Amino acid sequence: MAQHSSSPLLQLLSRLEAHSDQFTALFYNRLFAIDPPTRELFPVAMARQRTMLFRVLAHVIETIDYELELEELVTFLAQLGRDHRKYGVLPSHYESFGIALLWAMRTQLGPQWTPAMEAAAAQVVELTTVVMRSAAETEAQRLPAWWSATVVEHHRKTRDLAVVRVESDVPIPYQPGQYFSVEVPQYPRIWRFYSAAIPPNNLGQMEFHIRAVPGGSVSQAMVSSARYGDRWRIGAPHGAMEVDRTGGRDVVMVAGGTGLAPLRALIMDMCRFGENPRVHLFYGTRYPGELYDLDTLWELMRTNPWLSVTPVSEFDEDPWSLGKTADSSPFGLYLRQTGTLADVVCSYGRWSDRQILVCGSAAMVEATVEQMVANGTPRENIQHDPI
Numbered sequence: 001m002a003q004h005s006s007s008p009l010l011q012l013l014s015r016l017e018a019h020s021d022q023f024t025a026l027f028y029n030r031l032f033a034i035d036p037p038t039r040e041l042f043p044v045a046m047a048r049q050r051t052m053l054f055r056v057l058a059h060v061i062e063t064i065d066y067e068l069e070l071e072e073l074v075t076f077l078a079q080l081g082r083d084h085r086k087y088g089v090l091p092s093h094y095e096s097f098g099i100a101l102l103w104a105m106r107t108q109l110g111p112q113w114t115p116a117m118e119a120a121a122a123q124v125v126e127l128t129t130v131v132m133r134s135a136a137e138t139e140a141q142r143l144p145a146w147w148s149a150t151v152v153e154h155h156r157k158t159r160d161l162a163v164v165r166v167e168s169d170v171p172i173p174y175q176p177g178q179y180f181s182v183e184v185p186q187y188p189r190i191w192r193f194y195s196a197a198i199p200p201n202n203l204g205q206m207e208f209h210i211r212a213v214p215g216g217s218v219s220q221a222m223v224s225s226a227r228y229g230d231r232w233r234i235g236a237p238h239g240a241m242e243v244d245r246t247g248g249r250d251v252v253m254v255a256g257g258t259g260l261a262p263l264r265a266l267i268m269d270m271c272r273f274g275e276n277p278r279v280h281l282f283y284g285t286r287y288p289g290e291l292y293d294l295d296t297l298w299e300l301m302r303t304n305p306w307l308s309v310t311p312v313s314e315f316d317e318d319p320w321s322l323g324k325t326a327d328s329s330p331f332g333l334y335l336r337q338t339g340t341l342a343d344v345v346c347s348y349g350r351w352s353d354r355q356i357l358v359c360g361s362a363a364m365v366e367a368t369v370e371q372m373v374a375n376g377t378p379r380e381n382i383q384h385d386p387i
């Protein structure tokens with residue numbers, strides 16, 4: 001919070017923070033008034049959009065004012081610019097964005113607006129728009145804003161989990177372990193991140209593993225109402241999780257629920273090679289019946305001696321409501337362990353000589369990483385996607 005600050009930028013931020021909803025509403029109303037086609041770029045419900053905008057603005061202002069990691073800020077804004085292409089944002093929109101933002105700040109502050117604030121805010125707007133626009137323009141020369149893909153298979157593994165296979169019109173270039181923002185026809189202009197569960201191939205086939213979160217919009221639609229023939233939009237790949245096959249260190253992977261998807265893609269990619277570091281995968285869920293992909297892992301283990309898998313579940317019994325659709329415990333796997341993933345993984349030791357990849361919900365990743373670090377695992381050995 002910027003309450004005790006005195007620089008014009010931090011004064012501005014603290015006054016905007018006090019009425020951030022009103023300010024962001026002013027901004028979007030102004031933007032849509034001066035550049036009406038921009039309304040089409042946003043979803044009908046704008047609450048989340050407004051919150052995100054304010055978070056980004058506060059982050060930019062604080063980083064600039066405190067002269068914190070400016071290089072990281074530029075990288076962040078460039079990524080944001082590239083990412084906004086999928087919404088249909090064009091270079092010309094950035095000018096309207098800057099004008100509307102300054103107008104909303106000025107209007108929100110009224111008599112408290114000062115020339116010093118105007119100058120400082122203009123710099124923030126200039127930096128933000130220039131970096132975002134130029135990153136977007138550079139990427140536009142290389143990649144489309146998004147790809148179209150057709151749903152070709154939909155398997156409901158439990159009541160709230162589905163495996164969906166799609167085929168993109170042209171193959172999407174990506175690395176195993178990466179994730180994409182995805183838009184489905186049930187929720188136009190709302191994008192969510194999902195990880196590819198198989199490595200890329202030249203037929204454009206992709207697989208996503210989706211858990212419907214309670215009250216979730218996109219995930220519920222993907223699990224409950226996605227159908228053969230639906231057309232999905234898939235944005236540019238993100239993420240940098242990888243296995244170093246040459247450094248001589250073995251690998252520990254920790255997958256919570258659908259967090260299995262990117263780790264499985266990495267494992268499948270490794271199957272192309274005769275020699276690999278040893279990989280031990282802990283794959284955990286709340287209930288045994290939610291371990292929806294043990295069959296695949298069992299097949300991979302059978303033919304790749306460098307791979308071993310320990311299934312983990314917090315509880316021993318499935319509730320009646322789970323609705324699993326197949327027996328998910330193939331004979332011959334390591335014995336399932338009971339407990340949280342963090343507890344089970346740490347009970348085996350410090351893993352300090354391993355490269356470690358953790359993937360799952362934000363809560364699972366945070367809990368697992370913190371417990372492993374407390375248990376003696378060097379934090380720098382652990383990779384995970386942004387939370």
Ligand SMILES: Cc1cc2nc3c(=O)[nH]c(=O)nc-3n(C[C@H](O)[C@H](O)[C@H](O)COP(=O)(O)OP(=O)(O)OC[C@H]3O[C@@H](n4cnc5c(N)ncnc54)[C@H](O)[C@@H]3O)c2cc1C
Binds near residue numbers: 194195209211214216
């Ligand atoms: C890098 C990354 C990769 C991801 N990969 C996958 C993937 O492969 N498979 C997958 O199923 N999901 C994945 N997710 C999560 C996904 O992007 C969505 O957040 C999730 O599907 C919920 O979207 P929604 O629109 O249904 O819910 P929203 O409408 O966004 O949220 C509805 C409610 O659910 C809560 N909520 C949102 N996400 C979760 C969650 N994960 N657990 C519990 N509550 C939640 C929200 O706080 C809110 O209260 C990934 C997220 C990230 C950041």
